Amino acid sequence: MTATIQFPSEGTDISGYLARPDGNSPVPAVLVCHENRGLTPHIQDVARRFAKEGYAALALDLLSREGGTANLDRDAIPGALTKAGAQRHVADFKAAFAYLNSQDYVDAGRIAMTGYCFGGGITWQAATELTGLKATSAFYGPAPDLEKVPTIKPAVFGVYAEQDDRITGPMPEFRDALAATEVRHELKVYPGVDHAFHNDTGERYNETQATAAWNDTLAWFKQYV
Numbered sequence: 001m002t003a004t005i006q007f008p009s010e011g012t013d014i015s016g017y018l019a020r021p022d023g024n025s026p027v028p029a030v031l032v033c034h035e036n037r038g039l040t041p042h043i044q045d046v047a048r049r050f051a052k053e054g055y056a057a058l059a060l061d062l063l064s065r066e067g068g069t070a071n072l073d074r075d076a077i078p079g080a081l082t083k084a085g086a087q088r089h090v091a092d093f094k095a096a097f098a099y100l101n102s103q104d105y106v107d108a109g110r111i112a113m114t115g116y117c118f119g120g121g122i123t124w125q126a127a128t129e130l131t132g133l134k135a136t137s138a139f140y141g142p143a144p145d146l147e148k149v150p151t152i153k154p155a156v157f158g159v160y161a162e163q164d165d166r167i168t169g170p171m172p173e174f175r176d177a178l179a180a181t182e183v184r185h186e187l188k189v190y191p192g193v194d195h196a197f198h199n200d201t202g203e204r205y206n207e208t209q210a211t212a213a214w215n216d217t218l219a220w221f222k223q224y225v
Contacts, residue, residue, distance in 0.1 A: 002048065005058070009095035010088075014064045015039075016096060019047040020056035026107040028134075028225045029100045031093055032059035033115030033122045035199070036078040038069030042201045043116075053218060056106050060096055062089050081118060089122050094130055101132075110134060112154075112225045114217060115141060117196055120159070127152050135224035137217040140167045140195050143174040155184035155224035159213045164195040184224070188216065 001022055006013045017039060021027055030050045034043040039061040050057035063069050066080050081089075093113065100106045112135040115123035120141020127136045128144050133154040140161055156178075160168045171187055178185045190209040196202050198210040 002044075002051075005099075007095060007099035009092045012065055014092050014095065015061045015068060017044045017047055017059045017061070018056065019044070019051035019059075020105060021051055021054060024105050026105060027054055027056050028110035028112070028221075029056040029058065029106045030221070031096055031100070031111065031113040031126075031133075032057055033089075033093070033113065033119030033126075034059060034062065034069075035116050035196070036081055036118035037074070038063050038072070038077045038081070040069070040201075042199060046116075049214075055112075055221075056100065056103070058096055058100060060092055062092060064092075078118075086122060086125050090125050090129055093122070093126050097130055097132060110225050112136060112221050115139065116198060117141065124156075124158075127154055127156050130154075135221050137220055139198055139213065140164055142167060143170060146174065146177045149174075149177040149183065150181045152178075152181070152183045152185075155220070157185070157217065157220040158187040159198070159217070160187060160189045161193045161195055161197050161209075162189050162191050163193060167195060186220070188213075 002019045005018045043059050047057035047059045114137040116139045120138040123136050123138040124144045128148040128151045131153040135155045137157040139159040193206045193209045194204045196204045197206045
């Protein structure tokens with residue numbers, strides 16, 4: 001089943017797209033962070049994919065305060081997300097975490113997070129601050145500040161593209177920072193692909209590697225969530 005839901009965050013109602021299995025038996029949950037194009041049909045489809053795998057998936061619209069993704073000029077969306085700032089976005093995910101944890105259809109405490117591009121970066125930021133998360137999977141997202149790495153509590157999985165020099169280039173330094181901690185982690189580079197290779201509505205989509213990254217994410221969540 002799917003629905004548009006709202007929950008409070010810092011005095012404002014935030015909208016999200018919820019997809020979950022039918023029935024009210026408690027299931028684990030996944031928070032989904034969209035790319036810098038906002039809450040698109042593609043991200044809603046990703047939420048539905050998680051629901052088919054047995055998760056309650058909640059994809060936020062991080063532009064809810066600006067009137068919602070659907071009501072904004074497409075070209076203005078990336079700038080609006082940048083202007084809002086990562087801390088506002090992380091705070092909204094903290095509120096979404098609390099919302100999901102209070103729902104009867106969620107197995108309390110068993111919540112993961114994933115995100116793509118811009119959303120991968122927000123997922124890494126959330127991993128350093130949202131300590132209740134069980135696991136995260138960040139798709140080609142900029143790393144958090146390395147001094148924050150020791151604060152990570154969830155089991156973190158990083159999806160990287162071999163040809164994505166801007167994001168994958170600094171990865172070894174990030175891997176070293178993770179290795180110096182007790183954080184459960186895996187950073188994986190997928191061969192022959194570029195940034196956004198998981199998005200099947202974009203020109204960089206690669207079915208083979210997208211499927212591999214998706215299956216690796218599911219396996220990671222199965223192990224740690």
